[in-house]
Amino acid sequence: MCLFYGVPQSFKWRVLKVFSRRLGFKCELKTKKAESPDLGSLVFFEADRDIPFAFKRVYYTYGVKEGVIRGRHAHKALEQLLICVYGAIEITCDDGEKKEYSVLNDPSRGLYVGKGIWRTMKWLKDDSVLLVLASEYYDESDYIRDYDEFIRLVKEGYWKR
Numbered sequence: 737m738c739l740f741y742g743v744p745q746s747f748k749w750r751v752l753k754v755f756s757r758r759l760g761f762k763c764e765l766k767t768k769k770a771e772s773p774d775l776g777s778l779v780f781f782e783a784d785r786d787i788p789f790a791f792k793r794v795y796y797t798y799g800v801k802e803g804v805i806r807g808r809h810a811h812k813a814l815e816q817l818l819i820c821v822y823g824a825i826e827i828t829c830d831d832g833e834k835k836e837y838s839v840l841n842d843p844s845r846g847l848y849v850g851k852g853i854w855r856t857m858k859w860l861k862d863d864s865v866l867l868v869l870a871s872e873y874y875d876e877s878d879y880i881r882d883y884d885e886f887i888r889l890v891k892e893g894y895w896k897r
């Protein structure tokens with residue numbers, strides 16, 4: 737992105753967030769990877785530099801069988817980066833008007849999921865591991881677990897897209 741040469745990373749993220757909102761909501765990121773031919777690869781994310789928020793929480797889901805669907809909720813304010821560190825997981829992001837599907841099967845890629853997105857995660861392979869970086873501590877009151885309630889909030893303009 738030579739247009740952005742010399743521009744602070746946090747500003748680039750703000751621009752990317754605005755454009756990703758205009759173009760849709762998906763924002764798939766290629767991360768920086770350190771590779772050594774004999775030793776494999778190492779991927780790293782730095783808050784505010786490589787991802788568009790500072791994360792307060794990390795969690796991961798493992799031991800899940802192929803075909804299982806998790807998620808089925810949206811968040812009022814939480815932002816997340818989803819990384820499939822092993823295996824393959826299909827993520828569906830629904831902003832209340834349209835749906836986008838992404839298959840995460842490369843540990844060097846992360847999917848940014850902003851607030852107000854109904855998401856489902858379908859395991860495409862046994863024992864795939866989903867790592868999540870989250871902008872806030874766990875708070876059940878930030879969850880919307882009822883799809884009708886989610887659509888009602890979208891229509892009310894709760895997220896002002």
Ligand code: TYD
Nearest residue numbers: 793795797805806807808809857873874875
């Ligand atoms: P949930 O976010 O619904 O998982 P998924 O989207 O993968 O289906 O969380 C499942 C359960 O775990 C729910 O009862 C809340 C609890 N939980 C915590 O206690 N702390 C956390 O940080 C997370 C992510 C979940």
